[in-house]
Amino acid sequence: MKNYRLISLIFLMTFTAGACFHVLRELRSKAKDVQRETQAIKAVLPDAQNFSEKGGNPPHYKGYQTSANTEKDLLGLAFVTTDLAPEIRGYAGPIKMMVGMDRKGSITKIHVISHSETPSYVFDLDTFLDQFRSRGVKDSFVLGRDIDGISRATISSEAMTRAVEKGLKLAGHQVLGLETSVLLLEEKPSPIEQIIIPLILFGIAVLGVVSHNTIIRWTALAGGFLYFGIIKSTMVSVVHIANICLGKFPAFIQSPLWYALIGLTLFTTLIWGMVFCGSLCPFAGVEEVIYNIFHKSKKRGLKKIELAEKLDRRARHLKYLVLLSALIVSVLLGNASAASIEPFLTLFTQKATRLGWTLLILMLFAAIFYFRFWCKYLCPVGACLGLMARMSPFKIKLGKNCIHCDICERICPTQAIRMNEEKLPVIDYPECILCGKCVQKCPKQSLSLRGFAHEKE
Amino acid sequence: MKKSEKYIIILIGVATVIVMGVIYENTLSVLRPPSAKIMIDVEKVKKEIRQAGLAPQEGMHWKELP
Incomplete structure (x- = not known):
């Protein structure tokens, strides 16, 4: 069929153009990332009146009760999981989440900024992420035992759990100076x-x-x-x-x-x-x-x-x-x-x-x-x-x-x-x-x- | 054109429309904020119930907090 040559050409052009377009967009999206993160911080630390710029090691935001921005007024921290755990990826790429934590190292809320997982597999993200509320730096985060995964979306559930755990314990230990439980970071080799x-x-x-x-x-x-x-x-x-x-x-x-x-x-x-x-x-x-x-x-x-x-x-x-x-x-x-x-x-x-x-x-x-x-x-x-x-x-x-x-x-x-x-x-x-x-x-x-x-x- | 051919063409057409509809739904789910929950406008519901002549408790829709 002569049409196949034309269809193949159209497909290849679309595929290539798509890949190039995506690369260009990724390069330009950094400004939008800041805006999305700002909205996300307000969601995870709703009681905070004022926020610091992202900074420190590991990178994090600080939320304050008043505009004084002193340590006394510090309500909690917020961090982006892809900043603290960039190597952890979901099924179709990184899952970017803003995690809020209070001064005692307990999670206040988690807000998903972006992900590429298949919607039909991760239908009910909110219910899944609600399980993390109040879990702290000394808690364990074992999927299947401490956290119920999303049915048929094991890779996505595991990636989110590990990213949140790693980020929480890193930020809790290095920024707030808290003692944390052992971080189970070993990659479980898939069968x-x-x-x-x-x-x-x-x-x-x-x-x-x-x-x-x-x-x-x-x-x-x-x-x-x-x-x-x-x-x-x-x-x-x-x-x-x-x-x-x-x-x-x-x-x-x-x-x-x-x-x-x-x-x-x-x-x-x-x-x-x-x-x-x-x-x-x-x-x-x-x-x-x-x-x-x-x-x-x-x-x-x-x-x-x-x-x-x-x-x-x-x-x-x-x-x-x-x-x-x-x-x-x-x-x-x-x-x-x-x-x-x-x-x-x-x-x-x-x-x-x-x-x-x-x-x-x-x-x-x-x-x-x-x-x-x-x-x-x-x-x-x-x-x-x-x-x-x-x-x-x-x-x-x-x-x-x-x-x-x-x-x-x-x-x-x-x-x-x-x-x-x-x-x-x-x-x-x-x-x-x-x-x-x-x-x-x-x-x-x-x-x-x-x-x-x-x-x- | 045979009847069976007409039915197949209609089936193909309907299936194509549904597939495009699924792509549209997926697009909407991607554009919606990932953690969005459907929020009920409580004030609007209260107003509608009062207009229907019922008090909120009679409507059994919510418990008024003290």
Whole structure:
């Protein structure tokens, strides 16, 4: 498809422009930071009448009862967590909080200045942060024991807890001269399973692609559903693409799964094509199961519905529009949370607005009648990975002994194969999920996965 | 155009609108202050209850602090 070159160009330009725009904005935002911090100090030390400039070691603000600004009038301190604990980051980057503390070293209030965490995961920040009130420099801040984390947002909860604890004890000890309890700063190494299991799953998926084996492919899909969907509630999302554009990466030690998932997805897509979409995506697996339940039986199953070829081709452009919209909005806001649109998040976290739930129910309903409806017309991740899949050296390629039987076109579940004027199959690689059905069913075994394919588009 | 094709097109259209709506909602949640709570205007509620002919205690909406 000639359009793919244009779409790839538009995407690359948007991505690059977005990254540059974000860098420039970050450089210019320092003046606004001061304003935001001023508002935040008033929120965390509401009884203070007067505040000092930020200064000292560690950097902090002082709040005074009167305008005299003497030590007698000192009400408390306020500090920004990213000043005192810059190395601690949330899932999508630093979480900037203003923490107020009184003279005895107890927290008065915490005000979030900015964060890039996904809104559906950190719905109720206020309730979470209220737990910290009155906790002091001698208290422990163990997540799960002293502090209840936010369900399904462990990395965000842990980052906020550690940042507040470190800042509180540093400021309490060095500024107020208070005795503090031991600061548990050791980085807990994340379980190695977050690297090993994705490696195994991607290995199985690639094996399924290379061997065109449906059982191996379904094993990978089931593994992806169980591990990425149920256990970890994470998958490749357009939020990741937006975060990469904004240069926001979590710390490797805290979230090796992020790096394993994104790295392996990019690697397998660039080498073989749509491996993740075709063999690992949990939501795609759910869609396929729903479709197969209703279409398995030829007698009792629902009739296959297809759009006319021209309409279908045009409708598939929508997912590129969704991708670009999500990316542009994220860049303009400087926050990838705007791109959190996939029904996957709703399905596996059960957290969404009414519109989010409506979208999920609609997509599951559409999956009854249409194979991978979300993937084909709306999935922004599929759109992005599809553009990369065009560059993969290994592709399903046509051999010389094609007998023009059209079986491959009819059997392809995503209509990625179309016959050209010479009645030869042309494969639309960004739409090909590498299920291998065309290779299995070809009577002359004319189709096979080969390296360094040179397909004319 | 077949009926089934019309239904798919309508479905695609509705889904696209919902996706754009979700992006809009996410944008609003990012632009809102992170720690914002929805505040009830107590004075406004009291006025509306008095206009309805009820005393605040009868409205059972809040306890007046001594």
